[in-house]
Amino acid sequence: MGPVIRPTADAPGTDHPDRLPDPLPAEAPLAMPVQSFAEAPAAAIDTPVRTGRWRRALVMVATAVLTYAGVDEMYEVLKVGGVTILEGIVLVLFAALFAWVALSFVSGLAGFAALLRGWRDNLDLDPDGPLPTVKARVAMLLPTYNEDPQTVFARLQATRESTDATGSGAQFDWYILSDTTDPAVWAHEETCFLAVASYTPRLFYRHRADNHARKSGNIEDWVKRFGGSNDFMVILDADSVMTGDALVRMAAAMEQHSDVALIQTLPVVVNARTLFARLQQFAGRMYGPMIAAGVAWWHGSESNYWGHNAIIRVEAFAACTGLPILSGRKPFGGSILSHDFVEAALMRRAGWRIHMAPTLRGSYEEVPPTLLDFAARDRRWCQGNLQHAKILPARGLHWVSRLHFLTGIGAYITAPMWLTFLVAGILISLQAQFVRPEYFPKDFSLFPIWPAQDPVRAAWVFAATMGLLILPKLLALFLVLVRRDTRRGFGGGLRASAGLVVETFMSALTAPVMMIFQSTAVAHILMGQDSGWQLQHRGDGSIPFRDVARRYALPTAIGAAMAISALLVSWPLFWWMTPVILGLVLAVPVAMFTNRSASARPALLATPEDLAAPPILARVHQIAVTLPGSGDEDPLVMLRNDRRLLDLHLACLARQAPRARGRVDTDYAVARAKVEDAASFNEVVAWLTKPEKRALMGDRDLVSRVVAMPPASALSSG
Secondary structure, three states: OOOOHHHHHHOOOOOOOOOOOOOOOOOOOOOOEEEEOOOOOOOOOOOOOOOOHHHHHHHHHHHHHHHHHHHHHHHHHHHOOOOHHHHHHHHHHHHHHHHHHHHHHHHHHHHHHHHOOOOOOOOOOOOOOOOOOOOOOOEEEEOOOOOOOOHHHHHHHHHHHHHOOOOOOEEEEEEEEEOOOOHHHHHHHHHHHHHHHHHOOOOOOEEOOOOOOHHHHHHHHHHHHHHOHHHHOEEOOOOOOOOOHHHHHHHHHHHHHOOEEEEEEEOOOOOOOOHHHHHHHHHHHHHHHHHHHHHHHHHOOEOOOOOOOOEEHHHHHHHHHOOOOOOOOOOOOOOOOOHHHHHHHHHHHHOOOEEEEEOOOEEOOOOOOOOHHHHHHHHHHHHHHHHHHHHHOOOOOOHHHHHHHHHHHHHHHHHHHHHHHHHHHHHHHHHEEEHOOOOOOOOOOOOOOOOOOOHHHHHHHHHHHOOOOOOOHHHHHHHHHOOOHHHOOOHHHHHHHHHHHHHHHHHHHHHHHHHHHHHHHHHHHOOOOOOOOOOOOOOOOOOOOOHHHHOOOOHHHHHHHHHHHHHHHOOOHHHHHOOOOOHHHOHHHHHHHHOOOOOOOOOOOHHHHHOOOOHHHHHHOOOOOOOOOOOOOHHHHHHHHHHHHHHHHHHHHOOOOOOOOOOOOOOOOOOOHHHHHHOHHHHHHOOOHHHHHHHHHHHHHHHHHOOOOOOHHHHHHH
8 A cells, every 4th residue: 555645746845744734825805795585686697598498397297297196086085975174184195295206206207218318417517528627726625523534634635636636636725624623633633634734735724713604604714714716616525535537527517617606416325334324325326316317407507506525616606605694593593504505596596507417427425324323414404404494485596496495395394294194094094993883894905995985096096106106216227227337336137126125125114214203303393492513423333222222212102003003993904004114113123233234345235336446435445544543642632742733733723813802702711710720731631621622722822831831740750
């Protein structure tokens, strides 16, 4: 294995590797005015409609026709003898849910047709053509929050090396934008920066003292301080990796299309370490390209932004996306959480085009290792998407942008709607059971005959709904099977087909649990509970059985209640509801099973990236093992024992904005008082809590004073 960093001829400091790297470049401020949702601004540019209106008309009409057919059939099921109140509730819920399924089906069908005929994207971005040359300056921004610095820097460094290999690397600037609050992780970030920056040109590190507005505030801070130096910026997540080929092609497309503000890639999930993550990875790799191609085909220049692995025109972003603080209390008030949807909508409102490039290769990400970790992240997204209800009435938004908000909200409110739909169906059966003497035939039948309902039509409605859910998966499999290289990437047609069966079965088991988690999240948010800002877990998914049992107790209890209620009516109703009941009752064992570590080269659920890992992913692992590890050393001890680390830390603090006078930080005040009372460096280390150490490390004078204090051994020997 080669060295971690490959020195280049123009790398600053290569003649003097001990020279302290400058953590930040000269500032180039760029104004980012706060936008108004009450008034529509004048369009920044006049963009003609590039996507045929017929595409959207086709999708909407097809969705409406399918929805009408499904709702009409369901009405025929319920209308016999008149529609009761409970049956009316079921019909309304069914209409909304079926429309949701129909839109997803039609969009997936459009993606199937587009990929089958070789469609790429609305920018005609050729992933296989000659590699262009980039002239614009591109900033690579990696916001991080208490993530493992070793892997964060390894991913960024591997991406930088790949970009340098294209010949356009000199046009790229690299930024680690830290919002980290853990003092040990903060010191480790600076240690890794020292290891990489000494031989890497144009690599910068900034730690933000006040991490207001979370990720959106982090990016806003960069734009206001340094945005004037770059034409474009690429936003990465802490788990993002991108090839230089993809980055150069995206930047060249932005240069070619001066009215485009954003190009979103389709990140491929990699490095799954648990069975749950592998299921998500397989599903994303199998179905993701078709789904993404479908929405890109009809969204056109009104596509969406997912917050990472996308390139953005800095000028458009600065002028259009200064986010206001929403009125009211959390969780609906305050900083906008799901800012990416809003930023895309605001840039489109000003006339800029927003595009997706679903066929561009070389964009990667990871997923949470367990369903609990997935649900924790999903809880934050849920709150952010529900916040969009306050932004929906904003003036001047394109109707497709409003549709993005509605679908984002619908992604979460459909969970309690499904739950209500199931409960209402059970109540109808229970009501019928205890009001009338007989409701099911004496001969066994899979389909319950509720009073004044048509069981045959009900079976057809159920079959049609399942068809709309399963057929897109089969179409995605067909696209894999008819392409030789893709089929081989999945290990052959038989393994790909078997993987689809396994993934579908496991998804059916976990879907009811996710329905309960999302329903609970929606209920908590509506009751005013804020999600906070939690660290994302990216490990091997190891969760103690006690914690699993505690977290899955509610789904298990609801499953048991559904089973008992169904049995009170009849065995046929119980068997009818088995898919939902089974997933809920078996929630704990299924969770323990899917939390298990997965093989790096599985027999089933293999993806092309498993069987032939892209070189850039292997390079990430090579770099990570050679970077400084975290260890157990106290961050203040690290600063005291490493003079270069201390000098870098003080240099970073010197570039921070001064602390606002008159605002008292309790942790800082307590830390300062403890330092005043301490007689040695060891006492400071022992007395300070983690938040107090973080506050102390943010004050240049206090850090210098503490590291200069004598150790306890010096006092005792004196």
